[in-house]
Amino acid sequence: MKRDTVIGTFTVAALLCVVCSLLVSSAAVGLRPLQVSNRALERKRNILEAAGLASGRDAVAVDEAFRRIETRVVELATGQYVGTETIDPATYDPVAASRNPELSIAIAQEDDVAAIKRREKYALVHLVNNDAGEVEQIVLPVRGMGLWSTLRGFVSIDRDLKTVHGLTFYEHSETPGLGGEVDNPDWKSQWHGKLLFDDRGEIRIEVIKGTVDPGSPESMYQVDGLSGATITSRGVTNLLHYWFGDHGFGLYLGELRKQWGTADGEN
Ligand SMILES: Cc1cc2nc3c(=O)[nH]c(=O)nc-3n(C[C@H](O)[C@H](O)[C@H](O)COP(=O)(O)O)c2cc1C
Known part of the structure; x- marks a missing residue:
């Protein structure tokens, strides 16, 4: 040629x-x-981080630390666990389910505070057991719209079912230095010990604009705003209100309160 x-x-x-x-x-x-x-592996690492269980980056160490965690499937509409014959937690993909019309529901606009449009019918919950085999924390998946993207993460709550142990985001596309500060360890450390609900069981947690006044009676429900990122900050508040409300894990937490004898507002 x-x-x-x-x-x-x-x-x-x-x-x-x-x-x-x-x-x-x-x-x-x-x-x-x-x-x-x-x-x-990244998801497991984030679940462990939310629960305050350091695991490092090594896959073997992550799997070892994860042995304390039992993953169960919850039907969000009833708050009940479902067995592996209905959904196998080892193979269930909640992200894919949230896009599948058979495995998810459309959220009415007035209820869609997290702006996610659809919600999977079944969610994976991660129970952190202590050495005696009792549940000491529950790590719940959350997601919601920030400014540019859907933030996906985990919130770990203590056995009283109202105190935040930790919060992490494993996926988002917010601007580094602005909304991307949701990954800042200093900002994340503020969440430890904050209360999601007040004594009447009303959800109160909020990322405020500005800095929390430690002397304020509201401070137990408040976290500092991300500066220059009011929309992402509001997105974090909104996603927590959705997932800890009746359309998210509200019924599940109600079931646990009944089983564990933890009334709203009691430890
Ligand atoms: C290039 C660029 C990137 C931005 N990224 C974010 C962001 O990730 N999250 C956010 O809430 N605001 C972001 N903003 C700012 C918003 O447009 C808006 O001005 C801001 O949320 C208002 O927050 P403030 O009241 O704290 O200034 C960005 C602005 C620009 C110009």
Whole structure:
């Protein structure tokens, strides 16, 4: 083939395109299992972080620390656990379920405080057991709209079912230095010990604009706002109000209060 012809140039370019696209697509397919396992590891790491259980980055250490955690499936409309014959927690993907019309519900606009449009019918909850095998914390998945993106994370609550143990976000696309400060360890450390509900069981937790006044009687429900990121801050408040309200984990927490004899407002 003559090299300096238009057809020759196009042929070489087309062949190059085919070879490169084959390389890229086989890399994408070949690396998929690794991506899936890395995502699962990252989720586990975040669950442990929300519960204050340091695990490091090593996969073996994460799996070892995760042995204290029992993952169960809850039907959000009833607040009841469902058995593995209905949903297997080992294979259930709540993110995929939230997009599947059979496994999710549309949220009416007036109820959609977290602006997520659809909610999965079944959620994974992670029970953190102490050495005696009693549940000492529950890590719950939460998500909601910030400014640019859906923030996905976990909130761990203590056995009193109203005190935050910790909060983490494992996925969002907020602006680094502004809304992205939801990942700032100093900001996240403020959540430990904050109360979600008041004595009447009303949800009160709030990311305020500005800095919390420690002398204020409201301070137990408040976390500092992210400066220059009022919309992301409001998004965090909203997602907590949705997921800890009756459309989220409200019925589940009500069931646990009955079982554990933890009345609203009592420890
Ligand atoms: C490039 C750019 C990125 C921004 N990123 C965020 C963000 O991630 N989260 C947020 O709440 N506001 C962000 N903002 C600011 C919002 O547009 C809005 O002004 C802000 O939320 C108001 O907060 P403030 O009252 O604390 O200033 C960004 C603004 C610009 C120009």
